[in-house]
Amino acid sequence: MMEKIIFGRYLPSDSVVHQMDPRAKLLFIFAFVGIVFLANNVMTYALIGAFTFLIVFLSKVKLRFLIGGLKPVLLLVLFTFFLHVFFTKEGDILTQFGLLTIYKGGVIKGIFISLRFLLLILVTSLLTLTTPPISVTDGIESLFGPLKKIKVPVHELALMMSISLRFIPTLLDETDKIMKAQRARGADFSSGSISNRVKAIIPLLIPLFVSAFKRAEELAVAMEARGYKGGEGRTKYRILRWSMRDTMAMVFLVVLSAALFILRSY
Amino acid sequence: MNTIAISIKGVSYQYPEQESIALNNVSLDVYKGEWLAIVGHNGSGKSTLAKMLNGLHYPSEGTVMIGGYALNEENVWAIREKLGMVFQNPDNQFVGTTVQDDVAFGLENNGVEHGVMEERVYASLEKVGMTAFLNQEPHHLSGGQKQRVAIAGVIALRPDIILLDEATSMLDPLGREEVMDTVRELNEKEGLTVISITHDLEEAAKADRVIVLNEGRLYTEGTPQNIFQLDRELLNLGLGVPFAVQMSQLLTDAGLHLSQRHFNEEELVSELWTLNFER
Numbered sequence A: 001m002m003e004k005i006i007f008g009r010y011l012p013s014d015s016v017v018h019q020m021d022p023r024a025k026l027l028f029i030f031a032f033v034g035i036v037f038l039a040n041n042v043m044t045y046a047l048i049g050a051f052t053f054l055i056v057f058l059s060k061v062k063l064r065f066l067i068g069g070l071k072p073v074l075l076l077v078l079f080t081f082f083l084h085v086f087f088t089k090e091g092d093i094l095t096q097f098g099l100l101t102i103y104k105g106g107v108i109k110g111i112f113i114s115l116r117f118l119l120l121i122l123v124t125s126l127l128t129l130t131t132p133p134i135s136v137t138d139g140i141e142s143l144f145g146p147l148k149k150i151k152v153p154v155h156e157l158a159l160m161m162s163i164s165l166r167f168i169p170t171l172l173d174e175t176d177k178i179m180k181a182q183r184a185r186g187a188d189f190s191s192g193s194i195s196n197r198v199k200a201i202i203p204l205l206i207p208l209f210v211s212a213f214k215r216a217e218e219l220a221v222a223m224e225a226r227g228y229k230g231g232e233g234r235t236k237y238r239i240l241r242w243s244m245r246d247t248m249a250m251v252f253l254v255v256l257s258a259a260l261f262i263l264r265s266y
Numbered sequence B: 001m002n003t004i005a006i007s008i009k010g011v012s013y014q015y016p017e018q019e020s021i022a023l024n025n026v027s028l029d030v031y032k033g034e035w036l037a038i039v040g041h042n043g044s045g046k047s048t049l050a051k052m053l054n055g056l057h058y059p060s061e062g063t064v065m066i067g068g069y070a071l072n073e074e075n076v077w078a079i080r081e082k083l084g085m086v087f088q089n090p091d092n093q094f095v096g097t098t099v100q101d102d103v104a105f106g107l108e109n110n111g112v113e114h115g116v117m118e119e120r121v122y123a124s125l126e127k128v129g130m131t132a133f134l135n136q137e138p139h140h141l142s143g144g145q146k147q148r149v150a151i152a153g154v155i156a157l158r159p160d161i162i163l164l165d166e167a168t169s170m171l172d173p174l175g176r177e178e179v180m181d182t183v184r185e186l187n188e189k190e191g192l193t194v195i196s197i198t199h200d201l202e203e204a205a206k207a208d209r210v211i212v213l214n215e216g217r218l219y220t221e222g223t224p225q226n227i228f229q230l231d232r233e234l235l236n237l238g239l240g241v242p243f244a245v246q247m248s249q250l251l252t253d254a255g256l257h258l259s260q261r262h263f264n265e266e267e268l269v270s271e272l273w274t275l276n277f278e279r
């Protein structure tokens, strides 16, 4: 089941989108979140939708894979749609059965809002699908770098993020081992009442926490032994390279928003 | 072979809020280019000594000189460049998300320029035979491979001394051999001074010189041959006795009725888990 969830997963490939600077992709997404709200009619939604599919196409991520992985979220989108269909009272009445009246305005609003939702989800999942998590971290550190001037611990936060990313598989392995150990002693994680199942998790969590703290302590010692003394005077092994295609993406984004502005009032 | 790399004089250390003294008036010299093994049972103060050599804590009494620097808070960063450490747990010292990031970590900390960094990462991985794994993530590596990456991370900083604190104790026999071969090569070809802390006497047998610690004191020192002649004495220090034998003895002392004293871990385990079947 876990294999199907794509949120936060990285799919290696050599597409244009994969090769973009993570900073460009992050900026793009921040801007996109705003731009999506410019859409207000069929023309603008069609344009921004076409644009999103162009990015999906460029990323070489298979649409079937994308939709398949987003199934749980799609349910949420559908729910949003029906919420609007049933509760918005605008425009002509389409049909009426019993207490339920469906207005034309509600259907339109439902389609628009769930579409907006869908586009946002598509674009943000594309970020993680096309960028290794460590690059996302590097991008965030670089973009928020100026905040260091006002004493925001940007370097420390980025390091924390990258260490967490590095330890996720280690801790998952460990959870698995502890689970097997507890099962061997007769623990049951998959049946019984909810309260029993929650109780069964406690002997799983406690050893996990204890070992995580031990790991953290040892890691801190190892880092110090390897000369870590904070962000000051540190160089970076990973270098972000802003290229022509990143600038192009930004230009493209500006053109898109201009077009949306114009089409808005049609 | 007789230039002094590290000189420890009358060093004592006590952990805060602990009654016993972890290191008690220890004096010893480490020579340039030698392979020194430090052995001793659990809690004899080996790791405490190791951490002291890296400035992870400072002696309460006595002095430590490393590569011409006196160990103090001023020199500690210079000393950490001269003496690199590899710890016991392969996972808990792997900082980077990939092999090359991890090797670069120490270089980044020391502000090494990017171009130089790339060269050194590659060269170090070449020396430990891990270039094929540049972009591999740690959870896809074996314990032995992780330890070799840790060694690469140390030698990337071009230290004079490498200190391994039970670096092979969590590895399988194959991983152990892999890591020991790597260290041997660095010792022979690059003239790196090696201090290897272990309670595996087989591993200590490969050293030029062995030091035995007991209860925080320097018990004795000599060549491996000298040390192994102490046979009985070593047993009394809790060294050399296989784990299963010690465990059987302790369990019997605690009142458990075992059929025999086991020499082999597997036998002991199978007796233990079948012990209560008749009831």
Ligand SMILES: Nc1ncnc2c1ncn2[C@@H]1O[C@H](COP(=O)(O)OP(=O)(O)O)[C@@H](O)[C@H]1O
Pocket (backbone or CB within 6 Å): B015, B016, B018, B020, B022, B040, B041, B042, B043, B044, B045, B046, B047, B048, B049
């Ligand atoms: N962080 C610590 N805090 C308090 N006491 C410690 C700590 N680490 C080790 N000790 C104590 O110091 C002594 C020496 O420990 P250590 O140097 O870790 O031994 P070894 O590495 O030889 O097994 C032991 O008695 C141990 O309990």
Ligand SMILES: [Mg+2]
Pocket (backbone or CB within 6 Å): B046, B047, B166
């Ligand atoms: Mg130890």
